[in-house]
Amino acid sequence: MNDAALEYFDIHTHDLNATRAIISTGPGFPPVAGRFYSVGIHPWETSGEIDADWLMTIRRRVAEPCVVAVGETGLDKLKGAPLERQMEILRGHIAVSEESGKPLILHVVKAFPEIIALKNEIKPSQPWIIHGFRGKPQLAGELVRHGFYISLGEHFNQDVPAVVPPDRLFAETDESDLPIGEIAGRIKNLDNSLPFAIFGIDNSVIN
Ligand SMILES: [Zn+2]
Numbered sequence: 001m002n003d004a005a006l007e008y009f010d011i012h013t014h015d016l017n018a019t020r021a022i023i024s025t026g027p028g029f030p031p032v033a034g035r036f037y038s039v040g041i042h043p044w045e046t047s048g049e050i051d052a053d054w055l056m057t058i059r060r061r062v063a064e065p066c067v068v069a070v071g072e073t074g075l076d077k078l079k080g081a082p083l084e085r086q087m088e089i090l091r092g093h094i095a096v097s098e099e100s101g102k103p104l105i106l107h108v109v110k111a112f113p114e115i116i117a118l119k120n121e122i123k124p125s126q127p128w129i130i131h132g133f134r135g136k137p138q139l140a141g142e143l144v145r146h147g148f149y150i151s152l153g154e155h156f157n158q159d160v161p162a163v164v165p166p167d168r169l170f171a172e173t174d175e176s177d178l179p180i181g182e183i184a185g186r187i188k189n190l191d192n193s194l195p196f197a198i199f200g201i202d203n204s205v206i207n
Contacts, residue, residue: 008184009195009206011151012038012072012105012131012172020206021173021180022199024072024105027057031066036201038069038105046081046089055092062100068199070097071105072131078109087114094122103127103149103198112139116146127198132174137163144168149198152187154178166191 010021016029024038026045031037039061041054051057062070073093075086097104103126108115112135119128129149133140137159140150144164151170152160161169169191171184184190196203 008171008180008190008192009201009203010173010180011129011170011195011199012153012174013180014175015173018173022069022105022195027054027061031064033066034206035066036199037064037067038071039067040071040073040093040105041089042072043074043076043080043086043089043107043109046086047079050089054089055096058093059096059099062096062102067102068201069103069105069129070100072107073104074107074109075111075114076107076109077111083111083114087118090118094118094124097126098124101126102200103129105129105131105151107131112143116142119146119148129170129198131170131172133160135160140164152183154183156187161187161189164189167194170195 012024013021014024022036022038027039061067070093073090080086106128108130127149129151131151132153133150134155136157140160141163149168150164151172153172153174154176166189171187171190173180
């Protein structure tokens with residue numbers, strides 16, 4: 001493992017104590033000073049009760065400087081509310097991402113045609129990042145051609161990194177117990193400066 005891998009900034013974790021990482025939380029979680037967050041309603045949580053003013057709450061939270069991305073949000077055909085409802089909630093997150101100028105972190109399960117069609121329709125100005133991508137290289141290539149970014153975690157198809165350019169590729173721990181340095185070390189073509197560039201994080205303030 002090289003030093004560069006050890007220094008990699010984790011773009012997606014649910015570990016609330018993580019530093020040098022973007023911690024993915026729901027809108028109710030109070031931020032801790034010096035940490036970075038993404039805020040959204042996970043697709044799995046769309047089947048439960050959601051506050052009527054959820055969108056206003058997310059908009060307010062995303063305005064905080066420590067919140068550097070919107071999500072995770074997305075579409076999951078195996079879990080959560082019916083797809084139509086998930087789509088409605090996703091569109092709210094997209095609006096906040098575009099208004100705030102902060103990237104969108106996406107959880108997509110068995111709904112890649114839908115997410116590609118949505119991106120073609122909306123033509124967002126903000127990066128859309130497919131987190132925890134476990135698909136095949138062919139699908140990764142198609143997503144790249146449509147302008148998506150791809151984030152890989154502990155489990156990924158070994159042929160995927162080669163088809164994703166370094167300026168579209170991230171690493172993440174998500175719910176893994178492995179350190180980010182170990183996961184990043186398995187992905188040979190990572191650009192360690194990309195998380196800072198895309199999420200507007202000042203590298204010098206977090207060391
Ligand atoms: Zn996650």
